[in-house]
Amino acid sequence: MRFERPVPLTEIASLIGATIIGNKNSAATGINEIHKVEEGDLVFVDHPKYYQKCIDSAATFIIINQPTDFPSHKALLLVEQPFEAYQKIVQHFRPFMPSMKNVSDSAIIGEQTVIMPGAYVGNHVTIGNNCIIYPNVVIMDHCIIGDNCIIQAGTIIGSDAFYYNKKTNRPVHYKKMLSCGRVVIENDVEIGAGCTIDRGVSGDTLIGAGTKMDNLVHIGHDTVVGKNCLFAAQVGIAGATTLEDNVILWGQVGVSKTLTIGAGAEVYAQSGVPASLDGGKKYFGSPVQEAAVKMKEIVWIKRIPELWKKVTGE
Amino acid sequence: MRFERPVPLTEIASLIGATIIGNKNSAATGINEIHKVEEGDLVFVDHPKYYQKCIDSAATFIIINQPTDFPSHKALLLVEQPFEAYQKIVQHFRPFMPSMKNVSDSAIIGEQTVIMPGAYVGNHVTIGNNCIIYPNVVIMDHCIIGDNCIIQAGTIIGSDAFYYNKKTNRPVHYKKMLSCGRVVIENDVEIGAGCTIDRGVSGDTLIGAGTKMDNLVHIGHDTVVGKNCLFAAQVGIAGATTLEDNVILWGQVGVSKTLTIGAGAEVYAQSGVPASLDGGKKYFGSPVQEAAVKMKEIVWIKRIPELWKKVTGE
Amino acid sequence: MRFERPVPLTEIASLIGATIIGNKNSAATGINEIHKVEEGDLVFVDHPKYYQKCIDSAATFIIINQPTDFPSHKALLLVEQPFEAYQKIVQHFRPFMPSMKNVSDSAIIGEQTVIMPGAYVGNHVTIGNNCIIYPNVVIMDHCIIGDNCIIQAGTIIGSDAFYYNKKTNRPVHYKKMLSCGRVVIENDVEIGAGCTIDRGVSGDTLIGAGTKMDNLVHIGHDTVVGKNCLFAAQVGIAGATTLEDNVILWGQVGVSKTLTIGAGAEVYAQSGVPASLDGGKKYFGSPVQEAAVKMKEIVWIKRIPELWKKVTGE
Known part of the structure; x- marks a missing residue:
């Protein structure tokens, strides 16, 4: 999710009750998951197993539940519950405000x-x-x-x-x-x-x-x-x-x-x-194999009775 | 299905053309299938194989196509076609009367x-x-x-x-x-x-x-x-x-x-x-087995060619 | 698709830019695929592999991309791209003109x-x-x-x-x-x-x-x-x-x-x-077999370990 405007990090910190560690004078452009984040984005992580991956990702701001080393151009947002912080950011910046019309006034429809x-x-x-x-x-x-x-x-x-x-x-x-x-x-x-x-x-x-x-x-x-x-x-x-x-x-x-x-x-x-x-x-x-391999396997299964007979004589 | 009020057994009998065997002066509270019936409910049965099960169920009133022994606190409703009797009861007590509004006036919507x-x-x-x-x-x-x-x-x-x-x-x-x-x-x-x-x-x-x-x-x-x-x-x-x-x-x-x-x-x-x-x-x-067993089976299937070679030398 | 009226072959030829080979003074009753065509219908074919099948089908008029022998009571409509000709016929005779009402005025609803x-x-x-x-x-x-x-x-x-x-x-x-x-x-x-x-x-x-x-x-x-x-x-x-x-x-x-x-x-x-x-x-x-055969196969698969043991002693 892109924010509609760059949001000062202090505003985010205040929203989620976070302590900023690092550069306080910057602004976040959006929030995204680790595989998709870009420079300027927030990401959140709550398991030590993924700390390093998040800090090494393109994200500039990491919502995290423990102080950790990070590059000087980034910042940490320290909170107790990063998942809850994520939920708060979504509810604040993209609240559920359903259109009650069949076609919303803010929708753009082409020619x-x-x-x-x-x-x-x-x-x-x-x-x-x-x-x-x-x-x-x-x-x-x-x-x-x-x-x-x-x-x-x-x-x-x-x-x-x-x-x-x-x-x-x-x-x-x-x-x-x-x-x-x-x-x-x-x-x-x-x-x-x-x-x-x-x-x-x-x-x-x-x-x-x-x-x-x-x-x-x-x-x-x-x-x-x-x-x-x-x-x-x-x-x-x-x-x-x-x-x-x-x-x-x-x-x-x-x-x-x-x-x-x-x-x-x-x-x-x-x-x-x-x-x-x-x-x-x-x-x-299911589970999938290369089709030719699977087709051969189907034939091999049909040969089990013949093999049984070879071995046991019955 | 619960009826909206207890329905006299005589009213049910009249609706479905049944002869009541047993206590006529009682009232039914609903109709349900054999696994879910409660005391006071109707149930129907048309196959001798299931007679005893229905009579032994929690149902108090049994719609049935043959006289059969039953406990004295219950009653039978004897009809030729119990399935048709069931259909009549549904059509009478819960007729299809579709609301033509998007939200029915009788719907209750929470805060x-x-x-x-x-x-x-x-x-x-x-x-x-x-x-x-x-x-x-x-x-x-x-x-x-x-x-x-x-x-x-x-x-x-x-x-x-x-x-x-x-x-x-x-x-x-x-x-x-x-x-x-x-x-x-x-x-x-x-x-x-x-x-x-x-x-x-x-x-x-x-x-x-x-x-x-x-x-x-x-x-x-x-x-x-x-x-x-x-x-x-x-x-x-x-x-x-x-x-x-x-x-x-x-x-x-x-x-x-x-x-x-x-x-x-x-x-x-x-x-x-x-x-x-x-x-x-x-x-x-498909059909399902314990996952560990199934995984082993998949491996065994892959060993058929090797087994074939051991046996035949080819 | 049936046309609403028999359509002169010359009108079709003009629509799709075709040269008529054979009887020009006839009219088409519809267009359909090869398995469903009836006498009076159009069919189209663009691959030599299917030419003969189309000419032998019940269709009277064949939209085709190469002159080919055909019975005298039929006619060919020669075009460069039969598929495109088909698309033009559909767009002309059954254009997409969506009803914007919930129930179209031209719909007929029974009692x-x-x-x-x-x-x-x-x-x-x-x-x-x-x-x-x-x-x-x-x-x-x-x-x-x-x-x-x-x-x-x-x-x-x-x-x-x-x-x-x-x-x-x-x-x-x-x-x-x-x-x-x-x-x-x-x-x-x-x-x-x-x-x-x-x-x-x-x-x-x-x-x-x-x-x-x-x-x-x-x-x-x-x-x-x-x-x-x-x-x-x-x-x-x-x-x-x-x-x-x-x-x-x-x-x-x-x-x-x-x-x-x-x-x-x-x-x-x-x-x-x-x-x-x-x-x-x-x-x-999957793939399907007769159920009894498949059931036996499932049992045979379970016997592979036993067979392995017979052969290897392990």
């Missing part, structure tokens, strides 16, 4: 674009030229849609991430991590009917130009989809995963989180992808 | 709760305090939603059960069993976008407090979900199944009907659950 | 049929008697729904096909093939909540009388579903596939394109169907 009945277009949404937004589509706040896009009926763009902070005090329960990110859809994308595309938690979920999806596809938060990908019906992709250009996923494929599928990979129907895949190859199975 | 544009809230729905009902959500008649719940866009709460009576006269066809049950969602539940939760046929579908679901999840009729469960995207759970507390189902898991998954069980992505599972363990596969 | 709030009923839609169209259902232009049908909340009928023409000039990209077909739903059909049924590209997607579907089911373009079929939740069927009468697909089954499942076949949950199946049998697995 020749058709918004059909029952569609909802939230605050600060931008839709390009020559798009068709079919009936009962929902596009939540701050999402961006390029030119020549088709969003078929009933699809939801910009739902909140499935992302919770596990609280292990009894009973175990889950606290929602507030989403403040967006969905950004490039030009010439078509999304089928009944799909759901979650927005980034603090970054963007991105759908690359020319990508086409069939119906009932799910795309998780912060996932980055390349250009000219094809996803058949009922594909599901978890959060923070990267699909490079020209990836093809056939029907009901499931892809796990935070992995990468290389350019031009093709995954056959109903496969399950638990880890990164090289580009340019074909895959099948 | 600080936001109902966004395009959402539909049916008759006699109750929604607690501090909830967000996102655009184009549908909540059908009689459903109950607790406090601090979030229902993301396009989700359907209270659709009818996928439940039909097979008619074997030619051609084979299916007659819809009318639903009169509800969906009851406890406090602090979040349901993702594009989900569908069917109401109970005559009982309740229940979602326990603190449970969180991702997008495009399907929950069948009369299913009971415990507290603080997590269901990832595209999970599907069939009807009348019980998930105890703290169950985790990862993406695209399918769960069959009328089974139980024990507390704290975790089922990995794309697994299929055909029968009950013990709590506290991890599972994988 | 006793209830259209609930938020539902969208497009141009030239016909809905029979005694149907319930639940809230936020979308029925796109030209679709036909029979009598006594129930369409549960949030379902989309008549979304466009997932059908693209691959352009191999760099970068590889996909051009949408325009849909002009319909969804035709016969009597006594029930479609669950959150389903998506694509219309035919140029023909019809057909759902046979008495068929019942659970929630979140996807049906691809031009697929033909027989009578009295049952599809459980989250089933997905790709395009141009045929399911004969009384087929049962359990939860999360996936079916590939352009195949046939014979009458009375039953496919167990989570199975994947890559090729045609005989009727009257039970199937399981």
